Amino acid sequence: MGDSIHLQWDNLNYTVKRKIFNWRRFKNDENEIKILVDANGIVKSGQLVAILGSSGSGKTTLLAAISQRIRGNVTGRISINNRQISRNEMIQRSSFVPQFDIAVDSLTVREHLFFMCELRMDRRVSRFRKNDRINDILWKLGLMKVADCRISTLSGGERKTLNLATELLTDPQIVFCDEITTGLDSYNALNVIRSLQLLANSGNKQSSPAISTYTTECDQKYLLDGVEMSIVDPGQLVSNKAIICSIHQPTSEVFECFTHVILMQSGRVCFQGTVDEAQSFFGRYGSYKRVRWIYQVFILLKRKLIEAKRTVKDHFIHSLTYLITAVSISLLFSGVQSTKPQSVQDINGFIFTIAAEIIFGTSYGILYYYPSTLPILRRETGENIYDLSAIYVAKLLGCLPKSFVDAYVFLLIIYFNVTFIADMWQFVQIGFTLFVTAITAIGYGLMISGVFETVRLSSELAPPIDLFMILICGFYIKLKLLRFLQYGSLFFYSIEALSIQIWNRVSEIDCTPASLNEFCVQNGTAVLEMLSYNTDVNWVWIDYCGLLAIAAVMCFIGFMGVRRMVNKSGYY
8 A cells, every 4th residue: 555656547538428409300419528538647646636627627527537436438548557447446546535525414523434434444344443543534634623523513624624534544545536625715725635735745654653553463454445455564554645636716825735737628638747837837828918008998998888788777777867857957947038137046056057967967976986896906906907097097988978978968958948058059068068077077976986995985975075165166155265265176167167158148138127126237248247257258168177177186086096995905
């Protein structure tokens, strides 16, 4: 049992027949599907080998084929020390640890192992010898503390280790483990793999003294599975084992426990070698140069477009709120005439309402974006897939088309029902102002979303910020000492631009004799002067620059906030 093992397999192929109904012939046709294709490899004593690959790549099938536990159309040669072996001999010299727990939950760990000894060892091996063997395995695998606990009370890691202990009772030369870490957390998975690592590297270390001292002549002649063998010393029962594990997505710590790697893809062996060779191999052939920044933005925009198509219902509901608000506004202001002095306040209220609706509707639509997508950002930027600035710009650009459409559709519904928007050119101008306002609102929403880490913080702190920006815009109260504050409010620039575009078209306001007792402005220019707004029609471009400048500052603040969130607690 202490001899070195060289397990080798050559040209392993495994096919299954699948019945497919042929509609032309109205009968089932049998097609052969190749699960393994010309698989070759070798494993030696002392090696802990990981079979890696995606789901469906053939990991479990290769493991079952090498261990000869699979039944079906398997072709190829499997040999140990250059001698081809039969299925029965492979079963005698190896053990197979299944992926799923196979044990009677009501038994204790020690009882389960003892019954397995009774069933698998020759009956002439003494009870004391069997108990020694059980104790030896319990100590080596760290199960002694739960030896008298029922299996139903064990943790996932302990149950996996018990599966391994069950197969080690026969002291196999080769151990096959199928997805032994599946369902375990990283800590328990690492413990199980370290147990395998110790078994593979155990060498010819002596077992516990009790095994060497209390061994009968019968025990030295008869060993496991009823196979008659002669052994030199029971203290050498534990030898360097060849251990092969199929494993799915191991952590870096688990991966470093292995000595060799086999990589599977579509039933083929793509690579076999040591862990160091694998790292250098994939570092040489699997390295990549990240695409240019502008192309990153393009790809991320394309992904966002696909995402928008798949969530069209959410976008429709958001746009529906604009439509409902637009219908309400158009009905409320349908009878307002710009030539009446009593309508001055009404039109000013209309200007504030549509500006506020665009700002709040746009910004609150993306207010919670970054708190909800933070795990994806941490993952993808942490893996250096793209720059954080690229996804940030892609998000900003991705919001522009919808904002443009929303602004003009919102205004279009109002346009047909109010009289103070005179013609189509004025409609286009006002719509463009609302679009530029929406761009700034996007920056405002990204800033709030990026600065505050949770949805709760965003929802609680955004309203006070909104109120402050409304108060300093100068619409409700004229700021005298702190007038400069209004230039930091996006409401100010939007309302001023809309006021210029609407009131500059009003050449005369009918101040009838009946209204002379009341304060009356003569025309739209006088209204602008009363509101302390610029009367030059070209001043709207200055307002646009002010809006875009605020948008740039807010986007920068939002980006710095997102970067802080991403880096604060690591990428994962």
